[in-house]
Structure formats: structure tokens, C-alpha cells
Amino acid sequence: MRKKVRIVNFKRFLLSIFSILTMIALITAMFLNDGKAYSSVYEEKFNKVKIKEGDTIWEIALENKPEDYDTRKMVLDIIELNNLEKRNIYPGDIIKVPIKNKGD
Template sequence: MKKRIKLHNKFKFFRAIVILVLTIASISAISFRSFEVRANQNEFQNAKLVEYCVKKGDTLWTIASNTSFQNELDTRAIIDRIKEDNNLSSGNIYPGQVILIPKK
């Protein structure tokens, strides 16, 4: 004789299943995104540097926002990299100044 499990509250059961599926999907998405971010950061750290001549009105923010990494990384991380590569203690740059910026 087989014992059958009787569901007393089908709504609670299906709600638990939906929550379980959504939790697994969320964890998978987060894991994939963190892998993608690590790959982009690795590519960023190994990026070649190119010379850029600062124009009137340029700021580190506008320069960093226009790099090839703009859609993949936080602009502040790109600014930090530019400051580090150019030994800049502040964000002050001047027209005509040649700085190194990362490029894919």
C-alpha cells in the first residue's frame, strides 16, 4: 500500500515552489553578473594605456566617461586608475596636459 501525501493548503505549497524557483534564479543571475564584473575588471587592469591631450572643459569625469570601459565599470574606478597611472594627487587637469588613459 502506497501512502499518498495530501496537501492541505495547495496555495501555500505553490507559493513556496515559486519562491524557491525565484530564489534559485536570483542566485544564478547574481553569480553570472559577478563573474562578468571580475572579467571586466581583469581586462581593465591589463588594458593598454594611450596618450590623451586634455582639451578645454575636460574633467577626469568626462574623460573617464568617454573611455572604452564606460559601460562596464564605475566611472569612479576609471578615474582612480587615470589618477594612479598619471601620478595625480588631485583631480586637477589642464588644457594641453597629456595624460595616459586605459583603452581596450
């Protein structure tokens, strides 16, 4: 035989059901998140430069950096932006050069 369940306090029962449904909704929202919480609003601005014979990353950094910006830092920024592992560039390559403002 099956024992019958009786609701003694209806308000407490409704509160429990509401709490459980809220938790389920929150957990579902976490897993169905479309990634916007992790996306970046910041977009890095850059110019595309076509490499010519004799160009070096150092020269490109010198030509494109602000006056008060360290050339070595600009070279590293170019390398990181383009995911250059060997730091080699060849004529015909197109690389991204970050646009730096004086305050960057």
C-alpha cells in the same frame, strides 16, 4: 713550527670544496641579479589624451571606459596611472588613460 694538515678522506674533502664553491656561486648570483626576477611581464596598455578646455577626468573616464565598468573606478585608475596628486588637469596636458576590456 707549523703543523701539517693531512687529508684523511679525499671524497669528503672534494664534497666539502664542491659545496663551498656552490654556496659562493649561489650567493654571488643573488647579488648580481639584474632585477629580472622582480620585473613585471604585465604591461598596462593606455591611450594618451590631450586635455582641451573644459575637459574633466570624469568626462574622460566616461568616454573611455567599457559599458559595464564603474566610472569611479576608471577615474581612480586614471589618477593612479598619471600620479596625479591634486587631480587637476589643464588644457595642453597629456594624460594616460588605461585601456580596459570588458573582463578587467
